[in-house]
Amino acid sequence: MRSSNARARSFKPLHLFGHVVLLTVGIVLMYPLVFMFLAGFFTKQEFASTVLGIFPIPEEPTLRNFISLFQTTGDADALMYFRNSLFRTAYMTVASVLTSFLGGYVFARLRFKGREQLFLLLLATQMIPTTIAIIPTYLEFARFPFMGGNNVFTGGTGILDTWWVYLIxxxxxxxxxxxxxxxxxxxxxxxxxEAAKMDGAGTTRLLFQILFPLQLPIIAFIAITSGLGTWNDFIVPFFYTNSDTLQTLPSAITRLSSVGNSPGAVVNYPLIITLSLGVTLPALLIFFFLQKYIVQGLANTGIKG
Incomplete structure (x- = not known):
């Protein structure tokens, strides 16, 4: 009884105000997902001719757009886009983890001339906006040696519009x-x-059996952030590939929205919104369930934010 009275006395109107603010912010953040879900029940004709309210309700709801997420349709091959996104995300996540771990080991453990200067140079590249590198990267891919009819100097297609864009x-x-x-x-x-080497451990064993397990929180953080960044990336598929078979979900959505540039064409916004929902939900679920690893990974490095 005394404990209950103590909690009652500790409650302040400011607490109620804080809960109301948090609830309001939560509703505002969830609204786009609700709108996207409801818009997915429209046909493109009804969506184009309807004045949408805050919560759009179609007169003739259809599941066609949601079915498009799980099978090939005439409007979009969502399954193929999903497979491409999944493959690229898995590949880039593994590559990021390996390069990060090996690169971190080199700069933390090995001693060589110019190590600090090289490390500072690498950090300085983080200040270069990604968009600035689009054209140089395009030219690099187009001039890639001995591929796509390219003789190195006079041009060609290089590795553009091939899987090598993702692999290389x-x-x-x-x-x-x-x-x-x-x-x-x-x-x-x-x-x-030094103790591991005295016990007969080679470099490979030292790296992956001793040091790697100690870095699991950091590795988890790198894997999650790299995976989310790759899953949501549309720049690489959109600018460096043209074939529909190479598109990922984000780039496919962008290309579908450009159909409206054709005379008399009606953009299938309900399908685009539904595909966008298919991109957003996996990323939200991954972040929701794995956010503790992001916090733990940053905490282990001593970085405060």
Missing amino acids: GGPAINIMGTFLVKQSLDKVPIELD
Whole structure:
């Protein structure tokens, strides 16, 4: 009884105001998902001719757009886009984890001339906006040696519009991941490496059986952030590929929205919105269930935000 009275006395109107604010913000953030879900029941003709309210309700609801997420239709091959997105995300996630861990080990453990200067140079590249690199990257892919009729100097198609865009052009060094691994490895005593080598451990065993398990929080953070970034990326597929078979979900959505540029064409906005929902929900679920690993990974590096 006394405990209940103590809780009652500790309650303040400010607490109620805080809960109301949080509830309001939550509703505002959830509204786009509700709108996207309701808009998915429209046909493109009804959507184009209807004055939409806050909560759009179709007169003749259809499941065609949601069915398009799970099977091939005449409007879009969502399953193929989903497979491409999944493949690219998995590939880039593994590549980012490996390059980050190995790069972090090099800068944290190996001693060579110009190490600090090279590390600072890599960090400086983070200040370059991604959009600035679009044209140089395009030219690099187009001039890629001995591919696509390219004789190195006079041009050609190079690896443009091929899977090599994802396989070769994809796994660049994850600079932020490398920085985080280096920061974390700097806290691991060098004596651990020396003890492992005295016990007969080679470099591979030292890396993947001793040091790698110690970096699991950081590795989880790198994998989650890299995976989410790749899943939501449309720049690489949109600018460097043309074939429909190479498109991922984000780039396919962008290309579908350009149909309206044709005379008399009606953009299938309900399908586009439904595909956008298919892109958004996996990312939200991953972040919702794995956000503790993001916090834990940053905490282990000593970075405060």
